Amino acid sequence: MRYDADGITTRAGRAGRWLAVTLLTAAVALSGAGTARADDSGETEATEAGTAFRTATVIDQGRRATASASTGDYLYWVFPAGAGQRVSAEAEVTLPEADTRTGPVTWRLDVYDGLRRHQSCASGRQSATAQEADAALTLECAPRAVRSWADPWSDTPLPGAYYLRLSVAELPERDLGLPVSVSVEVTAEDAGGSVAVGGDLAGPLLPVGAAGTVSAEAADIVREEERDGGRDDGVYLAAVPEPEDGWNGGWWNDRWLWTAGGGLLGALAALGGYRLTRPGRGA
Template sequence: MRTTRVMGWVAVLAATALLAFPGVAAADDGKDAEDGGAPSEAGTSFRTATAIRPGQEATAEASTGDYLYWAFPVDAGQRATVHATVKLPDAAARHAASTWQVDVYDGLRRRQACRLGTPKRTAAREAGSVSLSCTLRTVRAWSEQWANDPLPGTYYLRLTVTDLKADDLGLPVRADAKVTTTDAGGAQAVDGVLGEPLVPGAGSDRQRPAAATEPEDGWASGWWSSRWLWTAGGGVLAALAGVGGYALTRGSGRPARAAQGL
């Protein structure tokens, strides 16, 4: 009976340890990271990019042909997806189809490839809007200098039209932008640590500088990973297995000693 009770507690504690250490965190809840309203404008260059936070919806009124820039933070272990929707001018005012594209750059202004999504799309003349998306690779805490791996820091979303009839330049459009992030889990963690996140210095522009983009809890700098949880959970399970094994061995040895005593 004692051995049965010990094994029952081992099973309960093992299950609790596994449930307490999930491998992948849930996606962003989508709430605004700031108390103020969502940004209602976009920058026209890297230096004037409007800062937004993951889950925050930004809008901008612009003219067809403008380059629109937003800046946002992505930390180590996160996978970011950018979303952009363009509300097109009245179909009667347009002369032909138009092709729109989103590009994402890191803090070193290196263009990052999209692993998922539709970063480029052509809108028919009669279309009312066009939606684009781009899911980046998981941000690494450290990388070789020659590699183009995404690193922690400020990222830039650029939205523009790439193919347009000259007669349609300058027509008014409305752009909506949003960034969502998910935690990729310890499976994507690396041992190296970047000294500082790739965040540009604040400029003298009147708009909010991109350097203001920073996670609410600060930069993790790669020291934290869910691998710590799995390591701790493995240690707990190993200790429980040792206790359970000792209890089984001790319990099975008692009848033999009793028989010898008789």
């Protein structure tokens, strides 16, 4: 039996080329699985803000909302967020004329989940101070990615409604009541398979809707229960719109690509190793 050194070298070269092509294909596939952003058309959807959690104005992802208010007011909006999304809220405050202000003012942007638990900002400028000469300031808060399931004791962000609160944290007392105009926008992107977990909530964390804002699905359930002579107090009459991929997110994420790519690379590595070490076909 003879070993063909040239044949082994040729086989090694072919195996190396196959591995290189496979790695390049996997890299292209993974880079193609970019973030899925919500509609960012910028169309104005709301022109007012609530003054408490229960009166928060509903806004959708990717739509800018505006409001006129007085310095010192607490302004509230509520928006949806589904599992696997990483949301980012941005607020711009147009301040009163400089000659009407007597000192610096500090504004703050906070995010709360459907249970009204405060969610810390993983990134963004949550608080900012404007001096008397400043005409506007911008705030941003990006909480942690929303997960589809969590332990009861955890404060992990879960699918459902999220409250956005814009307020003044510090200002001269004489500046209370000065008029301001604000605009807010919430965008969302796909957080990827790194936040995918093995469970789903039975239902999203949603507030009870205000009068006249009952969703069609909830209204059908209520009518059916009334006909049967009963009523389920667990039904949420929410006006918050459902995200495009649903509250629990879509079934697809980049973890599938990593799993398939890893299996393919392992199979090719085994095949290449076998071709490198098998004997030549000579007598």
